[in-house]
Amino acid sequence: MKSSIVPLTRTTVKVTGRIFKVLPMLLGVLLSTRVVRAQQAPDPADQDKQTIRMLLERVEQLEARVTQLEAARQGRPAVAPTLVTQQASTPAEPETETQAEQPSEPERMDLSKTLLRMRGFGDITLHGDNHKGDTTSFSLGQLNLFVTSDVSEKFKFLTEIVFEAGPDNAVGVDVERMLLEYSPSDYFNLAVGRYHTAIGYYNTAYHHSTWFQTTTGRPFLFDFEDKGGPLPIHNVGVSASGLIPSGRLGLHYVAEVGNGRTSRSPANEPVQNLVDENNHKAFNLAFFARPESVRGLQAGFSVYRDVLSPANLPRIGETILAAHAVFVRPKFEWLNEALVIRHAPFGLSHVFETPGFYTQLSKQFGSYRPYFRYQYMNESNREPVFPDIGLRHGPSVGLRYDASESVAVKLQYDYTLLRRQEAVNGLALQVGFTF
Amino acid sequence: MLVAAVVWLKPAPGWSFRGAGYAQTTSGQSLAIIVNQSNPVENLSLTELRRIFLGERSHWPNGRRITLVIMPPGEPEREAILREVCRMNEKDYNNHFLHGLFTGEVFASPKTLSTPVGVRKFVFNVPGAIGYVRTADVDDSVKVLRIDGLLPGDKDYKIPMQARLAK
Secondary structure, three states, X not given: OOOOOOOOOHHHHHHHHHHHHHHHHHHHHHHHXXXXXXXXXXXXXXXXXXXXXXXXXXXXXXXXXXXXXXXXXXXXXXXXXXXXXXXXXXXXXXXXXXXXXXXXXXXXXXXXXXXXXXXXXXEEEEEEEOOOOOOOEEEEOXXXXXXXXXOOOOEEEEEEEEEEEOOOOOEEEEEEEEEEEEEEEOOEEEEEEEEEOOOOOHHHHXXXXXXXXXXXXXXXXXXXXXXXXXXXXXXXXXXEEEEEOOHHHOEEEEEEEEOOEOOOOOOOOOEOOOOOOOOOOEEEEEEEEOOOOOOOEEEEEEEEEEEEOOOOOOOEEEXXXXXXXXXEEOOEEEEEEEEEEEEEEOOOOOOEEEEEEEEEEEEOEOOEEEEEEEEEEEOOOOOOOXXXXXXXXXXXXXXXXXXXXXXXXXXXXXEEEEOOOOOEEEEEEEEEEEO | OHHHHHHHHOOOOOEEEEOOEEEEEOOOOEEEEEEEOOOOOOEXXXXXXXXXXXXXXXXXXXXXXXXXXXXXXXXXXXXXXXXXXXXXXXXXXXXXXXXXXXHOOOOOOOEEOOOHHHHHHXXXXXXXXXXXXXXXXXXXXXXXXXXXXXXXXOOOOOXXXXXXOOO
């Protein structure tokens, strides 16, 4: 058996001697390292206690946060409960609409507040014409406060509060629209309150703001009731609307049930806000398409039905048939609408029909938008409900100048032919604005 | 001479006007459309996306309300969305939403957040939210939607940034 003992040579002796010199130093370093480690690492039992203490503190923090969130979310279940678990795993900082980042401690956004938003619209007009009895006047237009509020994820409130001067120059206040909307899906939306009846296009596209409109005013057909308009512009009741699954055709529907318009006396408030003069409700059904292939195009029709109860007259069935085709893009619009109002007194075979239409064309060139409108309405002389309207037709031309994103100045000339009266030449200069 | 002037004025690929001179663009980047991780939607057509960004669709297929989050005017991301998706300028876009809210067709106005981090956090927080950030600003807290089946970075992806570089 070969010996494992290696004979000592000069070299090994030299190395071994160095090792003996270095060894105490290494031992010292090792021992000191052990001591340091022993000082740094706590006892396992202490470590567990510390961990438990930290976890308990964290649980308390989370419990406090959950309590805070629950209190904040009362009445607004907008945030899914799953978020709480997400928060535990991935904290996120709060964010408001204007702030960028905050180096604060992790916190959820406060989504519990209902947001009340207000937008205002107004206009002032200088107008004059050659119609007998009219005077050239400055006129305060409607001062419109448009208020919306996100009541909850599926509910929204909307109102238009309008301050307006009447023929006696006194300023009054009207709640022109007041709606609580419930929107569970794109296919079904329900609104209750006072709304603009979905007859044709103009009435729901333009409400109480001239700033939105290209022209200085609404077409004759869609004049407000208190301005002598023949249509039930406003209604109080229920309105359902939504998409109809139709692919690229983009079909929509609107179905409305409401009180309809007052007919008993022209002196009465035309909108039946509180009490209907009869038990029959006004129904309106509208369909329109917005085809995907021609963006800006909308075409549709509507049928409105009510029973009127004018004083000293038999009850009258009112049917309004309307059709429209409009093409609206930011720089171009072409509106076309036609309708007929049919009044059929019960017990009589005669039906009084009032046909009407308008076409409106405009194109934007920079800040300028020249426009043209021709409108026509022809009411029978023997019309039993609204005898004052008669025949009106004629062109309007004008120019809209957008002085800023919120201010528009319009100059419009109207030439209106009337039955058995002198034609009216009118000129209007209007400044409309939003604020 | 006119042709020469047009050629001179026309920015070269990858460059665009910025102030009085040129600035290199981030045309290599794309804009990612992001939604909450819990949103079951994976893909949208560009038309559907346009309808959402114009407020013409207010609900996801699962019934949850869509909350649109956008960046303020002047941000390159917003400019890209208006140009590529909405096909409107700033004024027309604002008017569209104002008119939509006025008629009631738009259920809620968009939320405006000033930074990509803010947008991302909002989308993370709100299950029905949809927003947009540059691809470089995407992280795991949000889900990136396919647009017409394509993700940012894919060939033929339809929402390039093509915006100016940082100031």
